[in-house]
Amino acid sequence: MATINLSPLSTSSSSLRMLSSYPTQNTPTLSFYSRFTPSISFSSISVRPLTSIKLKPRSLIIASAVKNISEIESAPFPVTPEEFAAKFPSEAGVYAVFDQNDELQFIGISRNIAASLFTHKKSVPELCGSVKVGVVDEPDRAALTQAWKSWMEEQIQTTGKVPPGNETGNTTWTRQPAKKKPDLRLTPGRHVQLTVPLQELIDKLVKENKVVAFIKGSRSAPMCGFSQRVIAILESQGVDYETLDVLDEEYNYGLRETLKQYSNWPTFPQVFVNGELVGGCDILTSMYEKGELADASSSENPSKSLTIYGVAGIIRLLAGTYVLLITSRKEVGSFLGFPVYRVESMKFLACNEALRYSNSQEKRDEAYFVTLLRIVEATPGLYYSYETDITLNLQRRCKLMEGWMSKPIWKQADPRFVWNKQLLEELIEFKLKLKDSPVTFTLISRRCTRRLGTRMWRRGANLDGDTANFIETEQLLELEGFRCSLLQVRGSIPLLWEQIVDLSYKPRLRVINHEQTPEVVERHFHDLCQRYGEIIAVDLTDKNGDEGQLSAAYSAEMQKLPNVRYVSFDFHHVCGSSNFDNIHVLYDDISEDFEKQGYFLIGSDGNILEEQKGIIRSNCIDCLDRTNVTQSYLAQKSLDIQLRRIGVFSSTESISMFTEDYGKFRTLWAQQGDEISLEYAGTHALKGDLVRYGKQTVAGIIKDGMSALSRYYLNNFHDGIRQDALDLISGRYTVSRHKPSPFQLNSFETLSYLPVASALLLGGLTITSVTIHQAGRNAQQYVTSVVWAGVTAGFVALVKANGRQFCSRPRLCGLL
Incomplete structure (x- = not known):
């Protein structure tokens, strides 16, 4: 375990412990990537029917809630929060806690098993020896209650009594709600003349109280769902907090508008902890789910050391430097034999106290920037490896010189796909050092950071030809020493266009007439040709309405590029809402060129047998739902060709003939589509059933409807702030004292x-x-x-x- 002393950067002497087996001189720089799908092992593939694909089990101690307690294997209680997150599920279910003598003490029910067990371990460690866990697949209230009752009945039948912790009146295992406090009033009354400015009263209030929640309504009767959620979280954590009703025009007159100016935060509720704005409902929920809220609101002195798994970078704001730490990780698979980890939680650590010397406007700006950093901390879908670079696809990796691969990982990486590239620059600049036949199928998607953003605020291309939501997806197959790789890319239509939200469900598209539009398109495809070879541009947009106008403009520009094949395929018209099989019409059109492009293949002796000579570039409007369906279909076709080339399949066999394995292959692609959609649009992908099952189901239609509504809300009322967070963390916006506040402009x-x-x-x-x-x-x-x-x-x-x-x-x- 290495120790990193941050005292040169900070007035405090906090130290960070990083769990790593690497000596100082070999500590890798951590690079994050937007999507990694764990490898799946085919237990065997031959000319005979395939057996099942073996997925890595999440935990041996997780059992179905319908099993008896006696049938489930017990597991010892971990020590650290990271071990809890890695060992226990965060899903809903029931659990049974045993003491050191293996006596059952308590049977509990929870929406987040890992969080509940961690809370028990902190509050009654002497009674927490081991635990048995049951996950409920469809955790509605009735299902959870029934699972809990079945375990209680089994215990009573076996011992004749209920567990001690479940006896009437026993509050050892249940958090007692704090006594209800009255809501605070900021003024004596609306008509009383104040001698102190309202903003000073707010500042005094948030600094004199540990936790302050500004909500709509009262503590006992919140007036909106978000305020109700905030109150529920604070109550469940037993936090001592104060509340103010921003809608109270009698005793809090002017609070709503003044608080927006004070915090630089436009929505409510707003929660302050230790005098600093934490954020609203979303951020508080994220902190609660990660177990960070109890520590942040604790009345005890904060710990001066923090166990971390890596330093992801540094960012400078108005008040100084913040270091981004990985505080929880989970091994999710491997890439070319090297372990790959998913970031479960991150934390920005302030390294100085320069804020006390800032003026009032700088303090307000810094509060907003810090809130953006908290949004960044909750970024999903980030992956890294200590031992290898996962930004490079297999073909490029093998063609690089041997000396290149001996360089540090940060020098090997493709900067387009390094999420924290901007954060790493200062670390790099100043050389800061920190301590049968099994088949593996891996799916990895690399998100380009050159035009990073949210669905409605990053459309089309910039003047350099970089497009929004540009992602390189690699499908990797490893079998008996053979390694196959297929690359596909997706990206927004490379024109200058916008679709600004305006409360309508589908805002109008507008193509921006610009004299550099032809150069933008040419730059984009020139870059692709240099990197991948021959390009087939597949346009899946509609040919009518606003999409039709955009598609026509795209087609017109593509006619000027004779070296790129442009294929227009109206996905909605041909495939409709359920005719997924009709996508073969597209494949029939491009199959000859697609098969000529080929794939990358390395033989068991390490020699290169095949090279991919080109790539398919797919797009719809968002490059999400229709694109997911199309790319998964092409990936399936290539997988069949690869397995025939290796000799696993005969000329008449395909993966679709093996129902169970084909279903898991489709599920893997559907999950990848969900992850990509979550990062760009904020919801799961639509048309996921087409990828999973080849048709739409009633449940899928309902899920798509809910996702569509969520997208509408996020796009209209949330993504502006999320875009600011991405612009800040990617370096597109640089904080400086020498330029005017963006919040005044x-x-x-x-x-x-x-x-x-x-x-x-x-x-x-x-x-x-x-x-x-x-x-x-x-x-x-x-x-x-x-x-x-x-x-x-x-x-x-x-x-x-x-x-x-x-x-x-x-x-x-x-x-x-």
Whole structure:
């Protein structure tokens, strides 16, 4: 275990312990990648039917909740939070805790088993010897209660008594809710003249109290779902906290607008811990799920050391330097024989206290930047390896000179796919050092960072030809010394275009007329040709409406590039909503060129037998749902060709003939599509059933509907802030004291009208409905009904016409 002393960077003497077996001079730089799908092992593949694909079990102690307690293997309690996260599931289920003498003490039920067990270990360590766990597959309230009852009944039948912790009146294992406090009032009353500015009262309040939550409604009666969730989390953690109602116009008059200026945060609720803004409901929920909330709100002195698994980089803000640490990881698979880890949690550590010397505007700016860092801490889908570079595809890796592979990992890496490239630069610059026939199938996607962003705020290309949501996907097959690789790429249509959110479900597309558009397209495809060879550009967009206009503009520019084959395939028209098999129409069109492009193959003796000579570049509007379906189909076709080339399949066999293995192959591609979609759009991919099952199911349609609604909410009211976080962490926006505050230049004040507009709209609808109901008994009310209906309709039209003013927008950077 190595120790890193940060005292040169900080006024405190905090030290960091990194779990690593590497000596100082060989400590690898950690590079993050946007998606890694663990390897799956085919137990055997031959001309006979395949057996099942063996997935690495998550944990030997996880059992189905329908099993009896006596049938489940017990496991000892871990010590560290990381061990809890690695050993126990975060899903819902039941658990039985035994003491050191193997006596059953308590049977519990939880929505997050790992978090509950960690809490028990901290509160009653003397009673926590071992545990048995049962995961409930469909964890609704009834299913969880039934699982708990079955275990209790088994215990009573076996011993004749309930476990001590489950006896009536025993509160050893249950957190007692804090006594309800009254909500704080910021002023004596609306009409009382204040002698101190309201902003100073807020500052004094948040600094004198450990935890302060500014919510809509009261502690006992929250007025919105997000406020209710915040209260529930704080109550469940037993946190001593204060609340203020931002809607109370009598005793907190002006609080809502003043707090937005104080915190530089446009939405509510807002939670402050130790005088600093933590964020809203999303960030608090993330901290709760990772077990960080209890530590942050603890009244004890914070620990001066932190066990970490790596340093991911450094960023400088107004108040100084912050170091990004990996505080939890999980091994999820391997890449070319080297272990690959998924980042489970990260933490930014402040290395100085320069904020005390900043002016009020700089303090507000810094608070917003720190909140963005907290959003970054919750970034999903980041993977790394200590021992190898996973940004390089197999073909490129093998063609590089031997001396290249002997360089440090950060020098080998393809910078397009290094998520924390900007954060690593300072570490690199100053040379800071820190201590049958098994078949493996691996799927890895590398997200380009050159135009990083969210779905609606990063569309198309920039002037350098870099496109949004550009991802290189490699399908890797390893069998008896043979290694096969197929590359595909996806990326937004490489034109200058935008689709600004405006409260409508599908905002209008607009192609930006720019004199450099031809050069932008040429630069994009020139870069692809240099890297991958021959290009087939598959455009899956509709040929009607706004998509049709964009597709036509794309087609017109592609006619100017004779060395790139452009294929237009109207996915929705040909495949509809359920005719997935019709995608063969596209394959029939490109199959000859696709098979000529080939794949990369290394023989068992290490010699290169085949090289991939080109690549398929697929796109739809988002490069998510339709693109996932298309890429998985092409990957399946290539996999069949590879297995025939190696001699595993005969000329008439394909993976689709082996139902179980084919299903797992499809599931792997569907899961990858979900991960890519989560990072770009914030939800799971749509049309996932087409990839998994080749058709849509009722459950899939319902899931797609929920995901579509979630996308609408995130795109309109959340992604502006998330885009700021990405721009900050990727280095696209650089914090400097020498340039004006972006929050003064790009105000979010229009967001303050959203609650007012919503209230007026609901009020108009309510009055209209009431007057219509009364009109049935009194004809004179018809005129009133018509008037109110007209007023409401006019207001709806006004809101729609000014929809952009009510949506979340980035503050730090422009679209291009």
